[in-house]
Amino acid sequence: MSSPPTEGTFRERVLALVARIPPGRVMTYGQLALLAGQPGAARQAGYVMNALMDGDSGLPWQRVINAQGRVSTHKLGFGDLQEGLLRAEGVEFGASGRCDLARWQWWPGGEAHSPPTRLR
């Protein structure tokens, strides 16, 4: 029991996870790969996300960032769009464009795992 999902392709599993990210929360590429049953396949999670830009998938792609707590879309010519969207949802970024993952990263399943304690 409690086995990792093994249904569908890696891409399907990643997209399913992205669709479940609540507003104002974020997940990392490595985290998506881990929960998709492929630890270490963080780059592929990013590859899947890049495919979303091809068309409107309706998924909250903006809530996926890297393990450093920063957005990775600024290199693609999207400017600060992703960071702006996340800020609009309440995610706070520091002066160096970084956010505290310990506070904003979301883990599916049970909220009893990593509670944000208090939002102050």
Add this chain to the structure above:
DNA sequence: AGTTTGACCTACG
């Protein structure tokens, strides 16, 4: 089938 690509990650200096 083999090669190349990447919205990455971790380690090191």
Add this chain to the structure above:
DNA sequence: TCGTAGGCCAAAC
């Protein structure tokens, strides 16, 4: 803190 180097593995060509 920033830049560089190597590793990682699914999907595209």
